[in-house]
Amino acid sequence: MINESYNLTEDDELLKASLNGDKNAFGEIVNRYQKMVARTVKGMLGDSVFAEDIGQEVFINLYYSLSEFRREAKLSTYIQKIAVNLTLNEIKRRKRFFSMFSQKANNEMHEFEIADHNTEESREASEIVNKALLAMDPRFRIIVTMRMLQGYSTKETAEILDLPIGTVLSRLSRAQEQLRNILIKL
Amino acid sequence: MNTSEIKKMIISSLNADADTVEVSRKLEEEGISYNFSSDFGDKVRNKLFSAGIIMNREVEFVKYMNFAFYRIALTGIAAIVVLLISIFLMQGSLSFNSFLGLSDSYDESIVCLLTGN
Numbered sequence: 001m002i003n004e005s006y007n008l009t010e011d012d013e014l015l016k017a018s019l020n021g022d023k024n025a026f027g028e029i030v031n032r033y034q035k036m037v038a039r040t041v042k043g044m045l046g047d048s049v050f051a052e053d054i055g056q057e058v059f060i061n062l063y064y065s066l067s068e069f070r071r072e073a074k075l076s077t078y079i080q081k082i083a084v085n086l087t088l089n090e091i092k093r094r095k096r097f098f099s100m101f102s103q104k105a106n107n108e109m110h111e112f113e114i115a116d117h118n119t120e121e122s123r124e125a126s127e128i129v130n131k132a133l134l135a136m137d138p139r140f141r142i143i144v145t146m147r148m149l150q151g152y153s154t155k156e157t158a159e160i161l162d163l164p165i166g167t168v169l170s171r172l173s174r175a176q177e178q179l180r181n182i183l184i185k186l
Numbered sequence: 187m188n189t190s191e192i193k194k195m196i197i198s199s200l201n202a203d204a205d206t207v208e209v210s211r212k213l214e215e216e217g218i219s220y221n222f223s224s225d226f227g228d229k230v231r232n233k234l235f236s237a238g239i240i241m242n243r244e245v246e247f248v249k250y251m252n253f254a255f256y257r258i259a260l261t262g263i264a265a266i267v268v269l270l271i272s273i274f275l276m277q278g279s280l281s282f283n284s285f286l287g288l289s290d291s292y293d294e295s296i297v298c299l300l301t302g303n
Contacts, residue, residue, distance in 0.1 A: 023231065023234075026234075027227055027231060030226070030227045030230050030231075031227055034221075034222055034226055034227065035220070035221060037222075038220040038221050038222050039219075039220045041220075042220040043220065047220065052222050052223060052226065052229075055222050055226065056226070056229055056230050056233055059230045059234075060230065060233055060234060063234055122216060122217020122218070123217070124189060125187075125189065125192050125213075125216045125217060125218050126217060126218050128189060128192060128193065129192075129196065129213070129218050132196065143200075144196075144199075144200065147199050147200060147204070147206050147209075148196060148199040148200070148206070148209055148210060148213065149210055149213070149218075149220070150206075150210060151206040151207040151208075151209065151210035151211070152206060153206060154202060169202055172200050172202060173200075175200055176197060176200035176201070179196065179197055179200065180197055183193045183196065183197065186193075
């Protein structure tokens with residue numbers, strides 16, 4: 001259960017309380033940032049059951065690395081970095097695993113479950129977005145996820161991915177080209 | 187918003203000067219949102235607690251192992267030192283033969299001992 005009194009507390013105070021062993025304070029951090037993590041993880045891995053496990057790992061890693069967080073960046077950026085790293089690791093792990101099996105199994109890597117949506121239109125829109133994202137190269141997919149789903153600027157994307165702005169801009173243009181080609185076929 | 191408009195919006199979100207905040211808001215309005223299950227927070231807390239208990243046990247086990255290792259190692263070193271001293275006192279040297287207990291024996295007596303002749 002999350003303590004109601006933490007609803008309006010600043011991230012800094014939540015961090016201090018979490019470091020002092022206050023589990024409710026950490027619960028509020030999870031509550032506050034779980035949707036942001038869901039967008040990154042599910043955008044990258046598809047809306048699958050594995051995505052939720054990775055999401056949980058993000059917050060477990062965060063909990064054990066709280067003392068290492070130097071507060072030079074925003075907490076959201078720090079969490080986002082953990083989410084991106086764990087998701088990219090999972091993609092690499094899956095690629096290695098599926099490369100040992102047939103092409104059929106390889107295709108299964110891209111299968112995902114469509115979450116419940118209210119209308120047929122929103123279900124269709126989600127399907128288009130998910131299919132397009134999963135058909136992309138992971139290097140470009142992460143850029144699209146950061147821009148399109150998270151709404152980050154080029155500078156913020158570069159900071160989270162630890163890339164120079166020039167690299168992000170060049171990947172953006174290549175991602176746009178790839179996305180256009182994929183969306184034509186959908 | 188129909189699918190072709192959504193496709194256009196997705197592609198335009200990758201323009202360097204695009205208003206990405208507005209794009210992500212519009213996509214969410216269209217039902218393209220991502221969420222974890224409602225009990226996600228509880229699952230994280232449960233994993234953290236159980237992981238904490240396992241980690242504590244692991245840390246304790248490693249501590250006990252280190253302690254046991256030092257005790258065994260010290261006992262072993264002490265036994266070796268006592269053995270060396272006793273060999274030196276009994277044989278008068280620490281040569282290879284004295285380690286094997288052969289310092290007082292001649293080659294012939296060893297052959298006799300081994301063959302029985």
